Amino acid sequence: MRDSVNCILTINDDDNFGNRLQNYALQELLRPYGDVTTVxxxxxxGHQLVxxxxxxxxxxxxxxxxGKMGVSRLRRHLAFYRFTSVFVPNTHVSMSDQGVVRTSRTVGKVCIGSDQVWNYSFAWLAPTLKYRLGASFESGQLLSYAASLGVSSVDEEYQPIFQEYLSRIxxxxxxxxxxxxxxxxxxKQPITVVLDPTLMIDDEYWHKxxxxxxxxxxxxxxxxLGxxxxxxxxxxxxxxxxxxxxxxRLNDVTDVETYSAGPREFxxxxKDASYxxxxxxxxxxxxxxxxxxFKVYSRNGGALRNMNSRMATLFTLLDLDEALLEKDSRYPAYDYDVIRPKLLGLQRQSEQWLRESMRS
Incomplete structure (x- = not known):
């Protein structure tokens, strides 16, 4: 339909680098199939602006x-707001916490993901879980791309919600x-493991x-983050x-200058780091x-659950066993002549899955 728009149903987090950048990447992946907006x-x-x-x-x-940290916090928030407004606008479709959808255009496909869109362990996400499983949209509109639980198993109290709404996708x-x-x-339908959207788009997008x-x-x-x-x-x-x-030091208040970074600075x-x-x-x-x-460590402390399953999947798919040696005092180095062909193969598999799903 000419006036239809495909939608991304994900977490809207204006203070999270990964959330904003994967939202952008998924949007670019969906562009060949028509106009795209984020719910x-x-x-x-109006309330978002306020x-x-x-x-x-x-x-x-x-x-x-x-003092300087106050200026840095202001610059950081402005950078995130500008990024969302320019690169991942959410101007056409909104949904209340009660699942009421308001739209200025006809909704086509609804792509759920990526990020921890099905994570209920954060208090602010738990009440809207069924809506993030697509409850407000017709079953035929739905698909999920690289959706994440953020946890390794489903707690008993949330199992009925997944039982009822996941089968609709x-x-x-x-x-x-x-x-x-x-x-x-x-x-009953098979669940496929695909690449995170950030790994799916060409380098030129990130350089741009x-x-x-x-x-x-x-x-x-x-x-x-820990x-x-x-x-x-x-x-x-x-x-x-x-x-x-x-x-x-990104995300570290002791590094006042770097703390002001938004997604583009991230x-x-x-791009220019030595390690x-x-x-x-x-x-x-x-x-x-x-x-x-790079060297990756397990996440320590705070209210954040350890989320190493994401990294374990990525490293397993790319055969990067050395990336998991966090207790080793060595500094891992990787052979990108080996990694890039494997990554290209995974990109093609994920792209084929998305193409078939968008056209079904």
Whole structure:
């Protein structure tokens, strides 16, 4: 239909690098099949704008107290808001927390994913789980691409929801082998493991959106979502000292300059890094995209569940056993002449699955 638009149903997180960048990547993957928009969940454009303005005003008011960090927080929020507005606009379709859909155009296909769209372990996500399983849309509209549970098994209280709504999705793909194993018992149709969208689009897309990197000289890049141990800090500092690098710390309030990075700056920092240390899945993805050597650690502390199943699937698919040697004092290095052909093969398999699903 000429006025129809295909929709991405995912988490809307304006403060999460991986969420914004995989939303962008999935959007670009879907463009050959028609216009694409992202469903705005739990609010509408007007309320979203009000919420952003309130956050900006709060940041400005806190600058006298926080100084440079206050300015950095403001710049970070503005960078995320600009990225969403320019690169992943959510202007046509919204859905309330009660599943009521409002749209200015006819909805075509609804692609659920990627990210942890089916993760119920976060309190703010649990109440809308059935709607993130597509309950508000017709069964024939639905498919999932690289959807993630974020957990390795489904808790008993949420099993009835998956039992009822997952079976309505004719074509299901997930990002992790653990998710495939956990969800397959709920449905008759096969569940396929596919690549994360960030690994599916050509390098040119990432070079196009990367911000200009103003960093001078060589640097090691760190990106952690959990706590960083003293031993890990010492390992990273030792590598930097040995190789004549400074350290840029994404998502770390002690690195005021780097903390201001938005999604575009995130991409450029990975593009130009000499080495990467991380506990983040998408840091691994972008290290692979740009051919960087990296060391990955298990996530420590906080309320975040350990999410290593995502990395285990990725490393298994690419035969990167050395990436899992976190307790080893060595710094892994990878042969990208071997990795790239394997990645290309996986891209082709995932692309074929998506093509068949969008045209079914």
């Amino acid at each position: 705005l969940i739990g609010t509408d454009r 919420r952003r303005v309130k956050q900006i005003c709060k940041d400005i008011l806190e600058i006298p107290r926080l 004719p074509r299901i793909s997930v990002r992790e082998i653990a998710a495939q194993q956990a969800l397959q018992p709920f449905v 959106i990367a911000a200009r990197n103003k960093t001078k000289g060589k640097y090691v890049l760190t990106y952690f 706590e960083v141990s003293t031993q890990q800090k010492n390992e990273m500092q030792a590598y930097a000292d040995t190789h004549g690098c400074t350290i840029k 991409v450029s920092l990975f 990467v240390f991380t506990d983040s899945y998408h840091a691994c993805c972008f290290s692979l995209i740009f051919g960087k050597n």
